[in-house]
Amino acid sequence: xxxxxxxxxxxxxxxxxxxxxxxxxxxxxxxxxxxxxxxxxxxxxxxxxxxxxxxxxxxxxxxxxxxxxxxxxxxxxxxxxxxxxxxxxxxxxxxxxxxxxxxxxxxxxxxxx
Amino acid sequence: xxxxxxxxxxxxxxxxxxxxxxxxxxxxxxxxxxxxxxxxxxxxxxxxxxxxxxxxxxxxxxxxxxxxxxxxxxxxxxxxxxxxxxxxxxxxxxxxxxxxxxxxxxxxxxx
Numbered sequence: 001x002x003x004x005x006x007x008x009x010x011x012x013x014x015x016x017x018x019x020x021x022x023x024x025x026x027x028x029x030x031x032x033x034x035x036x037x038x039x040x041x042x043x044x045x046x047x048x049x050x051x052x053x054x055x056x057x058x059x060x061x062x063x064x065x066x067x068x069x070x071x072x073x074x075x076x077x078x079x080x081x082x083x084x085x086x087x088x089x090x091x092x093x094x095x096x097x098x099x100x101x102x103x104x105x106x107x108x109x110x111x112x113x
Numbered sequence: 114x115x116x117x118x119x120x121x122x123x124x125x126x127x128x129x130x131x132x133x134x135x136x137x138x139x140x141x142x143x144x145x146x147x148x149x150x151x152x153x154x155x156x157x158x159x160x161x162x163x164x165x166x167x168x169x170x171x172x173x174x175x176x177x178x179x180x181x182x183x184x185x186x187x188x189x190x191x192x193x194x195x196x197x198x199x200x201x202x203x204x205x206x207x208x209x210x211x212x213x214x215x216x217x218x219x220x221x222x223x224x
Contacts, residue, residue, distance in 0.1 A: 006156070043203060043216045044157075093156050100145040100164055102212055104157040
């Protein structure tokens with residue numbers, strides 16, 4: 001149980017385009033999901049907390065207009081990187097909360113050329 | 114303020130020998146504590162969690178961790194390392210689902 005999927009697993013895009021990443025809880029409902037960013041050989045950095053039916057809460061320094069988060073249902077949250085630039089290239093990981101525990105997706109590798 | 118510190122950035126052991134990955138936390142209250150493992154280019158997999166029940170927590174793949182309030186520690190151990198244990202390990206702590214992660218410990222296992 002508590003399986004979280006992400007799609008796509010990797011994506012390459014041109015600078016200036018937008019990329020949407022989906023995070024799904026497959027066998028449970030999650031009112032709260034989280035989006036993290038991980039740079040090579042570093043820990044996870046929380047970007048935002050996504051709450052079903054309401055606006056996401058962004059961490060300090062994360063541009064909400066650049067990283068659009070939508071949590072339209074109890075099993076799906078999406079992260080859209082708008083007007084992506086090479087510095088947005090990273091590993092993006094989502095998680096879904098069950099009680100006190102977060103269950104993580106497999107991550108999405110984004111490369112912006 | 115709450116913080117999680119992983120004391121070693123890299124630990125190297127031989128196959129079949131014990132594993133010790135250290136984690137200390139700082140919190141004004143009893144937090145929930147977690148250990149996750151991350152294999153290359155993969156997401157995080159939950160190994161075990163402490164949520165104020167038993168102080169010795171058993172997880173998957175033979176790992177266990179002991180919550181020691183007096184030492185503010187939550188070290189991860191395994192009696193005998195396997196080659197497949199080589200990965201990055203993250204200690205995390207928090208409440209109400211909000212997690213703070215340590216910087217991670219890379220575990221290498223030599224044959």
